[in-house]
Amino acid sequence: MALLEVDNVHSYYGNIHALKGISLTVEKGEIVTLIGANGAGKSTTLKTISGIVRPRLGSVRLAGEDLSAFPAHEIVGKGLSQVPEGRGVFARLTVMENLEMGAYIRDDAKQIATDIERVFNIFPRLKERQKQVAGTLSGGEQQMLAMGRAMLARPKVLLLDEPSMGLAPILVEGIFDTIQAINEEGTTVLLVEQNALMALQIAHRGYVIQTGEIVLQDDAKALQKNEMVQKAYLGVD
Amino acid sequence: MTLNWKQVGQYGFIMGIAVWYVSLVGMVETFDSRGIIDGTMLTLGRALLLTIGLGMGYVTAWKVAKGNWATGLITSLISGIIGGVMAALLVIIIDTTNIRAMFVNASPALVEILTFDQESLAVGLMMLAGSLIACSVAGGVIALLPHLIRRAVISGLLAVLLMGMLGELLTVVLNRFDLTEALADFLYGRNGLSVIGAISVFIFFAAVSTLWATQKEKMQSGVENLPATQRRALSWGLIVVSVLFLILLPQAVGPYISQILVLVGLYAMMGLGLNIEIGLAGLLDLGFVGFFAIGAYTVALMTTTGELGVSGTAIADYSNFWVAIPIAVAVSAFAGVFLGIPVLRMRGDYLAIVTLGFAEIIRILVLSDFLRPILGGAQGVLNIPKPAVAYVNQIANQLPFYFQSVLFFFVSTDGRIKDPAHFYYIILIGCTLIGFVAYRLQYARIGRNWMAIREDEDVAEAMGINLIASKLLAFGIGAAFAGLSGAIFAAQVGSVFPHSFGLIVSINVVSLVIIGGSGSIPGVIVGSLVLVGLPELLREFAEYRLLIYGALLIVMMLVRPEGLWPSDTVRREMQSDEDVEPVPVGQTVPRSV
Numbered sequence: 001m002a003l004l005e006v007d008n009v010h011s012y013y014g015n016i017h018a019l020k021g022i023s024l025t026v027e028k029g030e031i032v033t034l035i036g037a038n039g040a041g042k043s044t045t046l047k048t049i050s051g052i053v054r055p056r057l058g059s060v061r062l063a064g065e066d067l068s069a070f071p072a073h074e075i076v077g078k079g080l081s082q083v084p085e086g087r088g089v090f091a092r093l094t095v096m097e098n099l100e101m102g103a104y105i106r107d108d109a110k111q112i113a114t115d116i117e118r119v120f121n122i123f124p125r126l127k128e129r130q131k132q133v134a135g136t137l138s139g140g141e142q143q144m145l146a147m148g149r150a151m152l153a154r155p156k157v158l159l160l161d162e163p164s165m166g167l168a169p170i171l172v173e174g175i176f177d178t179i180q181a182i183n184e185e186g187t188t189v190l191l192v193e194q195n196a197l198m199a200l201q202i203a204h205r206g207y208v209i210q211t212g213e214i215v216l217q218d219d220a221k222a223l224q225k226n227e228m229v230q231k232a233y234l235g236v237d
Numbered sequence: 238m239t240l241n242w243k244q245v246g247q248y249g250f251i252m253g254i255a256v257w258y259v260s261l262v263g264m265v266e267t268f269d270s271r272g273i274i275d276g277t278m279l280t281l282g283r284a285l286l287l288t289i290g291l292g293m294g295y296v297t298a299w300k301v302a303k304g305n306w307a308t309g310l311i312t313s314l315i316s317g318i319i320g321g322v323m324a325a326l327l328v329i330i331i332d333t334t335n336i337r338a339m340f341v342n343a344s345p346a347l348v349e350i351l352t353f354d355q356e357s358l359a360v361g362l363m364m365l366a367g368s369l370i371a372c373s374v375a376g377g378v379i380a381l382l383p384h385l386i387r388r389a390v391i392s393g394l395l396a397v398l399l400m401g402m403l404g405e406l407l408t409v410v411l412n413r414f415d416l417t418e419a420l421a422d423f424l425y426g427r428n429g430l431s432v433i434g435a436i437s438v439f440i441f442f443a444a445v446s447t448l449w450a451t452q453k454e455k456m457q458s459g460v461e462n463l464p465a466t467q468r469r470a471l472s473w474g475l476i477v478v479s480v481l482f483l484i485l486l487p488q489a490v491g492p493y494i495s496q497i498l499v500l501v502g503l504y505a506m507m508g509l510g511l512n513i514e515i516g517l518a519g520l521l522d523l524g525f526v527g528f529f530a531i532g533a534y535t536v537a538l539m540t541t542t543g544e545l546g547v548s549g550t551a552i553a554d555y556s557n558f559w560v561a562i563p564i565a566v567a568v569s570a571f572a573g574v575f576l577g578i579p580v581l582r583m584r585g586d587y588l589a590i591v592t593l594g595f596a597e598i599i600r601i602l603v604l605s606d607f608l609r610p611i612l613g614g615a616q617g618v619l620n621i622p623k624p625a626v627a628y629v630n631q632i633a634n635q636l637p638f639y640f641q642s643v644l645f646f647f648v649s650t651d652g653r654i655k656d657p658a659h660f661y662y663i664i665l666i667g668c669t670l671i672g673f674v675a676y677r678l679q680y681a682r683i684g685r686n687w688m689a690i691r692e693d694e695d696v697a698e699a700m701g702i703n704l705i706a707s708k709l710l711a712f713g714i715g716a717a718f719a720g721l722s723g724a725i726f727a728a729q730v731g732s733v734f735p736h737s738f739g740l741i742v743s744i745n746v747v748s749l750v751i752i753g754g755s756g757s758i759p760g761v762i763v764g765s766l767v768l769v770g771l772p773e774l775l776r777e778f779a780e781y782r783l784l785i786y787g788a789l790l791i792v793m794m795l796v797r798p799e800g801l802w803p804s805d806t807v808r809r810e811m812q813s814d815e816d817v818e819p820v821p822v823g824q825t826v827p828r829s830v
């Protein structure tokens with residue numbers, strides 16, 4: 001049994017059929033990436049998993065438990081923590097306050113403090129700026145903050161929605177290195193990306209989504225060599 | 238350096254237009270009966286004009302010259318000349334053509350005020366233009382002064398203006414005591430401050446402001462360095478002193494100001510409620526008066542001795558103010574949650590419109606023929622008795638004589654509160670209670686929920702915050718506070734009418750929350766003092782109240798958007814805007830988004 005199982009999920013925005021039967025699995029300890037073009041339904045898939053969008057059909061199971069009965073805020077407590085697209089840090093709160101908000105569902109103050117230290121070890125930059133208002137951080141720092149904050153919920157699976165979006169190329173590599181580091185520390189990651197090149201380099205497995213349907217799935221290595229992926233997403237012709 | 242002359246011209250033009258405007262809407266003439274400095278020509282009406290001159294001169298030098306003395310002086314002079322000439326032009330137009338058909342306020346009396354009561358029009362015009370030019374340059378000079386001096390001068394000027402404006406009232410208050418009577422004689426003449434009084438006030442407040450600005454940090458660190466026991470003693474001392482102050486305040490200021498304080502308190506309670514919705518949870522509620530009305534009507538109907546009351550029914554014996562209060566609070570809280578349910582998914586502007594509609598529905602329902610037999614329609618509910626202390630005579634018998642007289646100072650022998658001003662104490666208790674609850678909530682877990690929702694609903698949900706419960710709680714608690722305010726209001730006034738619950742009340746509360754400092758509890762108190770207290774003290778303002786509100790809101794949003802007493806979060810944000818730490822070279826991170 002996989003840690004996260006998405007089974008034949010159909011999601012709608014009004015009449016728009018955004019997900020047309022998506023199935024995917026994430027095993028414990030993996031980095032799985034979901035790649036696809038703009039508007040393919042990547043964010044919708046993540047939102048459906050975390051309960052913000054409700055599927056009309058199909059199910060999402062975490063460690064065997066069906067999540068469809070739970071509202072979004074309770075799903076966080078079940079062990080799914082999402083870094084939304086465009087980061088979404090609390091711009092007027094400080095870095096520290098943002099991190100504390102990440103641990104909102106927990107009440108083990110001591111353990112939270114050590115976890116914050118852990119986040120600071122991964123992102124030393126945040127430690128330097130812990131008293132700074134988040135809105136004045138650079139784009140890359142905000143992304144780090146959003147990821148650090150999501151980790152503080154101690155998720156079983158960390159859901160990342162296009163962490164490289166809007167970042168300068170030199171920073172993108174750093175972000176992917178950190179994702180790998182987080183994963184090596186033991187967090188399972190479902191990574192949504194348009195930047196297929198980088199995502200496939202760090203992921204174990206990958207899925208390709210097109211207009212709401214999974215069209216391809218394989219090991220990351222194999223996908224990198226796949227002709228269709230190379231043409232459509234890696235810019236190789 | 239090339240100067241932006243167009244901008245200078247614009248500021249001068251704005252000065253002129255502002256002078257025209259306040260003159261033609263009648264503000265200058267209405268305010269003119271109030272003197273600022275006795276024996277001089279400085280009345281409140283003229284002070285208004287001169288303040289416009291000062292303000293625009295300040296803005297000109299500030300925006301255009303950016304700290305350069307020579308250009309600052311020249312530009313503020315030029316914008317002053319434009320404003321002054323425009324003001325003179327207005328007088329000439331009024332004097333030569335009859336524009337009263339359109340502008341009723343363009344009267345000979347206005348001309349007299351504008352021309353400083355001079356016989357000769359030419360001299361008067363010179364004085365008008367000259368004084369505006371002088372004020373504009375003075376404003377420019379103030380803008381260019383070093384920070385500390387600028388602060389002192391502005392504090393001094395504001396104090397003179399305010400104390401002059403409130404002269405009549407302050408003299409009455411000061412004359413109540415022998416000790417302070419001499420001070421009143423020294424400071425005040427017949428109409429406004431005496432010249433020597435004005436100078437003293439200016440120097441005193443300038444000095445206080447400077448001391449405060451320079452010594453504040455030293456004092457703070459001094460207090461922080463005290464041993465814990467002493468610090469505790471100090472804070473207890475402060476609490477005792479402020480409680481004593483608040484208890485004795487009505488005795489000191491007399492019945493008229495006490496009544497105003499009652500009104501300020503009622504608005505402060507509402508403000509604290511709305512502050513939870515707007516300031517903490519970010520829910521823009523424009524129908525707040527609805528909950529105030531619900532609280533008021535609940536108490537009215539439960540306690541009135543009139544025909545709409547419960548007398549003759551089974552609960553009549555148990556129904557009094559003290560019983561009605563918690564019920565009114567509960568009913569309002571319920572109404573808040575009830576309104577909250579349909580608007581849970583709405584944000585920002587949509588929410589504002591729906592809540593606006595809600596308040597109108599409440600008002601129209603109360604006015605309707607349909608509910609008239611229950612709520613009294615336009616006639617309202619009359620004969621609401623004053624709250625009574627039960628068993629007052631039995632209690633009094635147990636007390637030593639001195640405390641008996643204290644007790645009977647406040648209540649009559651049947652236990653009813655004697656003087657409307659004594660509602661001050663009920664309101665003081667109400668405000669303290671609400672303030673305490675608001676403070677605890679703000680710093681509790683739920684306060685963080687609200688703050689997160691205000692910042693970003695979607696992210697808050699992704700953190701595991703229950704949006705529905707948190708929002709409904711904000712609506713419910715906000716409404717409960719307003720309900721308590723309304724409940725006390727009903728008993729204090731003794732009758733409730735639908736027209737007491739118009740949109741203007743909601744507007745007042747929103748304004749005081751924003752001007753005070755959204756999300757800040759002391760801000761709400763300051764906001765109610767400024768927006769509710771001051772206009773009551775200056776009855777001439779009544780006609781222009783909304784105009785002044787509007788102007789004040791605009792000016793505040795431009796110069797101090799964080800409010801008079803901002804919350805920590807907002808204060809920090811404002812500071813960080815000003816001085817973002819420079820990122821060391823070599824690790825510069827391009828800022829995207």
Ligand SMILES: Nc1ncnc2c1ncn2[C@@H]1O[C@H](COP(=O)(O)OP(=O)(O)O)[C@@H](O)[C@H]1O
Nearest residue numbers: 013016018036037038039040041042043044045
């Ligand atoms: N809130 C919304 N309302 C209506 N349609 C939406 C909404 N969000 C996304 N969509 C549509 O659903 C489809 C998938 O969008 P999305 O999941 O955001 O794509 P991606 O994240 O892959 O760029 C797109 O066609 C998009 O236009």
Ligand SMILES: [Mg+2]
Nearest residue numbers: 042043044085
């Ligand atoms: Mg997306």
